[in-house]
Amino acid sequence: MGAKPKVAFFDFASCEGCQLQIANLEEEVIGLAELVDIVEFREILTGKAPEYDIAFIEGAITRDVDEKKIKDIRSRSKVLVALGQCAVSGGIPRLKNNNPSLDNVKKMVYGDKYNMPHLDTYPTKAVNEVVKVDLYLPGCPINNKEFLRFVKEISLGIMPKLPNYPVCVECKLKENECLFDLGQICLGPLARAGCDAICPSNGVPCEACRGTVDNPNKNAMHEILEKYNYTVEEIKRKINIFGVDPEVKK
Amino acid sequence: MEVLKISKDDFRSFVQKKIENSDQRTIGVVKKGSHFAYADLESVEDMQMDYNVTMLPPKKYFQPPKEILLKFKPKDASSYVAVNQCDKIALIGVHYYDLASLFLMDKAFSDGERDEHYMKKRENSVMVGMYPTKYFKYRFAKSVLRDQAYKVADIMLVDMGDDYVVEVVSEKGREYIDGGNFVENKYSLLEIDEAKNKIKDDQRIPVPIELIPEYLVKNHGHKVWEDFGNKCFSCGSCVLVCPTCYCFDVSEEVELSLQNGTRVRTWDGCMLEDFAVCGDGHNFRKEKGARFRHRMFRKGKGLPEKFHSFGCVGCGRCAYSCASDIAGPVKILKYMEDNK
Amino acid sequence: MCENCECSKDIQKNSIYLPEVAILKEKKKMTDVDSFFVFELKDRSLGHLPGQFAEISIPGIGEAPISISSPPSDDNTFEMVIRNIGSVTNAIHNLEPGDSVGIRGPFGTSFPMNNLKGENLLFVTGGIGLVPARSAIKYALEHREDYKEITIMFGCKDPSQRLFTDEIEEWKKRDDVNFIETVDTCNPGEWDGNVGVITTLFSKVPNIDPKNTYAIIVGPPIMYKFVIMSLHDLDFSDKRIIVSLERRMKCGVGKCGHCQMDNIYVCQDGAVFYYDDIKHLKEAI
Amino acid sequence: MSENIKVDVHHITRVEGHGNIKVNLEEGKPDVVEWQVPEAPRFFEAMVVGREYHEVATITSRICGICSVGHTLASLKATENAMGIKISETTTVLRELLKHGETLQSHILHVGYLVTPDLLRVGSVLPLIKTHTDVVLLVTKIHRLSNEFCDIVGGRTTHPIRARVGKFSKMPDKKQLVSLKERLVESVSDLKALAEVVKSLAGELPDFTRETEYLSLTNKNAYAFYEGDCITTDIKAPLPISGYKEIVNEFIVPQSTAKYGKFNRESFMVGALARYNNNHTQLTDLSKSVAEMLGLNGVCYNPYMNNIAQVVECVFAVEKSIECIDWLLAKDLKVEDDFFEVKAGSGSGSVEVPRGILFHEYEYDDNGLCVNANCVIPTNLNHNNIQLDFEKMVPEMKHLGEKELQFRMEMLVRAYDPCISCSTHYLNIEFK
Ligand SMILES: Cc1cc2nc3c(=O)[nH]c(=O)nc-3n(C[C@H](O)[C@H](O)[C@H](O)COP(=O)(O)OP(=O)(O)OC[C@H]3O[C@@H](n4cnc5c(N)ncnc54)[C@H](O)[C@@H]3O)c2cc1C
Ligand code: SF4
Ligand code: SF4
Numbered sequence A: 001m002g003a004k005p006k007v008a009f010f011d012f013a014s015c016e017g018c019q020l021q022i023a024n025l026e027e028e029v030i031g032l033a034e035l036v037d038i039v040e041f042r043e044i045l046t047g048k049a050p051e052y053d054i055a056f057i058e059g060a061i062t063r064d065v066d067e068k069k070i071k072d073i074r075s076r077s078k079v080l081v082a083l084g085q086c087a088v089s090g091g092i093p094r095l096k097n098n099n100p101s102l103d104n105v106k107k108m109v110y111g112d113k114y115n116m117p118h119l120d121t122y123p124t125k126a127v128n129e130v131v132k133v134d135l136y137l138p139g140c141p142i143n144n145k146e147f148l149r150f151v152k153e154i155s156l157g158i159m160p161k162l163p164n165y166p167v168c169v170e171c172k173l174k175e176n177e178c179l180f181d182l183g184q185i186c187l188g189p190l191a192r193a194g195c196d197a198i199c200p201s202n203g204v205p206c207e208a209c210r211g212t213v214d215n216p217n218k219n220a221m222h223e224i225l226e227k228y229n230y231t232v233e234e235i236k237r238k239i240n241i242f243g244v245d246p247e248v249k250k
Numbered sequence B: 001m002e003v004l005k006i007s008k009d010d011f012r013s014f015v016q017k018k019i020e021n022s023d024q025r026t027i028g029v030v031k032k033g034s035h036f037a038y039a040d041l042e043s044v045e046d047m048q049m050d051y052n053v054t055m056l057p058p059k060k061y062f063q064p065p066k067e068i069l070l071k072f073k074p075k076d077a078s079s080y081v082a083v084n085q086c087d088k089i090a091l092i093g094v095h096y097y098d099l100a101s102l103f104l105m106d107k108a109f110s111d112g113e114r115d116e117h118y119m120k121k122r123e124n125s126v127m128v129g130m131y132p133t134k135y136f137k138y139r140f141a142k143s144v145l146r147d148q149a150y151k152v153a154d155i156m157l158v159d160m161g162d163d164y165v166v167e168v169v170s171e172k173g174r175e176y177i178d179g180g181n182f183v184e185n186k187y188s189l190l191e192i193d194e195a196k197n198k199i200k201d202d203q204r205i206p207v208p209i210e211l212i213p214e215y216l217v218k219n220h221g222h223k224v225w226e227d228f229g230n231k232c233f234s235c236g237s238c239v240l241v242c243p244t245c246y247c248f249d250v251s252e253e254v255e256l257s258l259q260n261g262t263r264v265r266t267w268d269g270c271m272l273e274d275f276a277v278c279g280d281g282h283n284f285r286k287e288k289g290a291r292f293r294h295r296m297f298r299k300g301k302g303l304p305e306k307f308h309s310f311g312c313v314g315c316g317r318c319a320y321s322c323a324s325d326i327a328g329p330v331k332i333l334k335y336m337e338d339n340k
Numbered sequence C: 001m002c003e004n005c006e007c008s009k010d011i012q013k014n015s016i017y018l019p020e021v022a023i024l025k026e027k028k029k030m031t032d033v034d035s036f037f038v039f040e041l042k043d044r045s046l047g048h049l050p051g052q053f054a055e056i057s058i059p060g061i062g063e064a065p066i067s068i069s070s071p072p073s074d075d076n077t078f079e080m081v082i083r084n085i086g087s088v089t090n091a092i093h094n095l096e097p098g099d100s101v102g103i104r105g106p107f108g109t110s111f112p113m114n115n116l117k118g119e120n121l122l123f124v125t126g127g128i129g130l131v132p133a134r135s136a137i138k139y140a141l142e143h144r145e146d147y148k149e150i151t152i153m154f155g156c157k158d159p160s161q162r163l164f165t166d167e168i169e170e171w172k173k174r175d176d177v178n179f180i181e182t183v184d185t186c187n188p189g190e191w192d193g194n195v196g197v198i199t200t201l202f203s204k205v206p207n208i209d210p211k212n213t214y215a216i217i218v219g220p221p222i223m224y225k226f227v228i229m230s231l232h233d234l235d236f237s238d239k240r241i242i243v244s245l246e247r248r249m250k251c252g253v254g255k256c257g258h259c260q261m262d263n264i265y266v267c268q269d270g271a272v273f274y275y276d277d278i279k280h281l282k283e284a285i
Numbered sequence D: 001m002s003e004n005i006k007v008d009v010h011h012i013t014r015v016e017g018h019g020n021i022k023v024n025l026e027e028g029k030p031d032v033v034e035w036q037v038p039e040a041p042r043f044f045e046a047m048v049v050g051r052e053y054h055e056v057a058t059i060t061s062r063i064c065g066i067c068s069v070g071h072t073l074a075s076l077k078a079t080e081n082a083m084g085i086k087i088s089e090t091t092t093v094l095r096e097l098l099k100h101g102e103t104l105q106s107h108i109l110h111v112g113y114l115v116t117p118d119l120l121r122v123g124s125v126l127p128l129i130k131t132h133t134d135v136v137l138l139v140t141k142i143h144r145l146s147n148e149f150c151d152i153v154g155g156r157t158t159h160p161i162r163a164r165v166g167k168f169s170k171m172p173d174k175k176q177l178v179s180l181k182e183r184l185v186e187s188v189s190d191l192k193a194l195a196e197v198v199k200s201l202a203g204e205l206p207d208f209t210r211e212t213e214y215l216s217l218t219n220k221n222a223y224a225f226y227e228g229d230c231i232t233t234d235i236k237a238p239l240p241i242s243g244y245k246e247i248v249n250e251f252i253v254p255q256s257t258a259k260y261g262k263f264n265r266e267s268f269m270v271g272a273l274a275r276y277n278n279n280h281t282q283l284t285d286l287s288k289s290v291a292e293m294l295g296l297n298g299v300c301y302n303p304y305m306n307n308i309a310q311v312v313e314c315v316f317a318v319e320k321s322i323e324c325i326d327w328l329l330a331k332d333l334k335v336e337d338d339f340f341e342v343k344a345g346s347g348s349g350s351v352e353v354p355r356g357i358l359f360h361e362y363e364y365d366d367n368g369l370c371v372n373a374n375c376v377i378p379t380n381l382n383h384n385n386i387q388l389d390f391e392k393m394v395p396e397m398k399h400l401g402e403k404e405l406q407f408r409m410e411m412l413v414r415a416y417d418p419c420i421s422c423s424t425h426y427l428n429i430e431f432k
């Protein structure tokens, strides 16, 4: 990857919490600035560059103008990383696709002026629905330690891999009480680990904000839910908070 | 074996003194939510002697979930050095089945190529064992237990109400109790035996354990593997909490400066989907049922043949931890019996 | 972490996970993904037997088990052929002569060259399986008088994937070796040899005597089943079939559990097995 | 100096979200002076419709990563209000504490990482690592503390986990609270040191004033962050939150995907300076003295001074946090059981996020599913004020030349600390 990889950050429809997670690395941001050459990071610095070794993309794609922009970024980037769940799966912004009518969605927010051209939007897309994505860094927000691992591994010439095991693994290592024992429905057994089981560790069921493992056992979950008198619809709705359809990988 | 006695109050002040001694970490069972876990004791106030089971077994002190094996400087293979964290520790209140599990772990790490990283930690530990005083619905230790606990314990405690009967099992144990108010035992063998057996297990293994290896081979094609496998999340809970599971992964971590790195060993488990994925991407245990069977074969055939001891100590943790309620060996064997 | 106490010295001496240093002496490209490497240990000979493997480390990247492709030797060098498929193997491909790697081993069982004395040897190798087999082939050729007929079958995906092409030429020239090879597919005009999967070679070697021959099979996972079927057709007894298996491995010393099937650890009880000893293991082949 | 001035800042940096500045002056006559917000709209109000009541805060927290605590709390308050849920005093104190954590976290991030480079005239904090190491380390230290603060109380720095409808799902560990308190006590001197640095640079803040209306929460018991009624500098008596729509009067403009607001004047300002202007008499002695030292003496009409008000609020947040922690340490902290009934209803909730007053309003059906939602975001409320500031400052400052003018305009936008990505929003909803 040459001397110092040129790294850039871009954001589309998102809350910018993932970039904030990076700013929150504190002293390690200084170390990061030693390791790589941060050439664009609109949130914290002023500057632009013609091309990038690694482009981190935060946010989902919701408009034609953004689609053009991301295609341009892609053409100038060697490695493109989807940073955070909005970019990975469409995330929270994808919830709007649940409403069958986009016009209704617009009306609900902008009232009778919904048709003004600058308010235009189309159904939310994950970044990989528009351009090729080389790596996925899921989570809402991302785990900034995982972000650092990605940067280090790419710098060392390693293609980073995501854990392909469920959140329960990390939950066990934390010695948490399983929320099923407390009568709550947790998506941990289906969800991709890497968050350090942060929600169950704080007493809140996992909502699969990092998507599911490669082969989630949905049938087993359905059986459990039946036992708890939940409907399949309810679990589908739950998984869908972070734009993760269990039928669709990633 | 010398048998002594100590009042519970005296025992607590003995432990408090041990906690204050900074040469040795004193580890006991503490409350975590409505459950229990092993942790470094900060005060004897936190110590729970009356518990059903801990979330994780004591293996976490000897094969930590994440453990540094080597340090190095990237790009320089001559820089590898081996490291170990070899604190002196004492574990208080370890139930007999967890002691028995360490007997198996010790074998696993000492047989053949001796793993000093583990063995040093074991050598530096004092094990104060005890007989459980609380019922645990999933426990079936009595139907599998052999005498292995006494090969690991340095001291065994038996709860007699106001006192503990103290069995001094090893020389290390004898040294450890030095300074405590341990006095002559006044309880009869019968009374002690009764106290040891006071807590009953509801569950028992339905097949004599000597016959299990053979039984499993005979049932290699049994439908239980697929039936239960279909319900399995491959979440690994059952193997992570198991006191006789010691599979691990090894990986390298580098500091942000890329100047220093460590090779770490982390817990892994055969129930996780990618456990047997090879370099070329081929997965030798792709099916959930095959993994499910492998785990049971390891407990019931692999380990017994290697170490001459059943590979499960009957703690019931796996059964308890499994969201699908399929992991417990009792349940598996019963299903096999019922569906011959 | 105590770094200066007694036990840290102990661990330095006794850790089974601590690699020693080897230097890359030579590197040669073989195919688009495979390269040949010669390493040298500092103060000792590796002391391996044919068919054994070693764990090779690149600090900062990790460790991978790799077969030793050269026969036992008195000097401190040994040879490997490595396929670039992931992080460690890629890092090894990026090394230059003079660079250092970590080595642990040798590990595992070896081809039972002593027991094979006085027998015919039939090597059936697929793709990169030729790499470990080569250590036994070369050993047998070095001790040619100990063995009777030597037949080597080699099959690979297409002509560009052939390994050790110089040596193959030599083996072909020798009249005390019967070398025969095939490719799964090829472009027209690119190859005038056999085309077809490796089992098609059996019909081309008429006089295999199952009573006096040992078959040694090394190749990709799917190959074993079919080759063994062909051998059974020829009436081979399972005691006369020797296989070398590949599994995921993290320690090489029978602890990590990754390569385990039942009570068998491939890293210690294998990678070389008599087929007869593992055929009951459903996961083996 | 040329009279033709063109400024075209496409995506101003060091702010959250996207904003453009456009100025085109020909012959000295204002042609275009425009603050544009082209951020992709995300339609939160539509997205929560149909979701269960306990998921709503999880979703609306994602309106903004920086103000995620504030969004969570405003959302929870609205839901609790809609269902008539009364929370315990402990939960209230924990929420106030969490709110202070966010104030500290966000203000330090903004003043330290985003504004200081302006004052030192560099493009980002990165070059300052070498040139002003002490300042960067000081900022980093306080910022780290504030992040760990939110972690200890909320379970995560960004998007808090533990704050739930009616309760906290996990209580902070008392040992951690004790050490947090110790560090907060120590941080007072760090904040003073930071105030000194800011003071030494404050001369760089442009001297520009434009009186406007200042809108914030107010509470007779405290300098309001978590609880209160609405007040502005133009009205005498506070107005209840429930009437927020009549106060913010949002409207849509062609150059922005965010909605603008106005009340008694053409525009109003929300945020630290608005809070300060309305409530400064309720500051603690220490924060008052810091305000004075930094040149804030009573009501102030210079929007650039918003950053100074932020420093003052940091000091205040630290002092109040220590009080909250003391209160909590005296209590037995246990997770409360669920105690409320899910029922239909509608209600609104408001808190002060770092950038100003924030309103959420929801309506639920009998099953606790959301049927209507409205969120009014402070950044949006300020856009109109920024636009009017621009219109006043461009003629006043154009003699400084294009570059300097552009710099001061960007600096003004950053002074408002806008999280533009919050631009989602709505009006015209009917709540019965
Ligand atoms: C006894 C033995 C002898 C061997 N001899 C040789 C030899 O002589 N020459 C040779 O080239 N190789 C040999 N191998 C194979 C070699 O060990 C592997 O190719 C090597 O370990 C790959 O390591 P890596 O770090 O380069 O690849 P990795 O980066 O670990 O991964 C490479 C590929 O493996 C798969 N993979 C690995 N881990 C995972 C996971 N967690 N989830 C999903 N997929 C995964 C993926 O497909 C990935 O693309 C041998 C192996 C054994 C066991
Ligand atoms: S709480 Fe959730 S993540 Fe944790 S073990 Fe239970 S199911 Fe798995
Ligand atoms: S705990 Fe249960 S669901 Fe999880 S891997 Fe074990 S058997 Fe499968």
Ligand code: SF4
Binding pocket: B238, B241, B242, B243, B244, B245, B299, B311, B312, B313, B314, B315, B316, B317, B318, B319, B328, B329
């Ligand atoms: S298999 Fe289950 S019951 Fe047996 S020792 Fe392991 S966790 Fe305990």
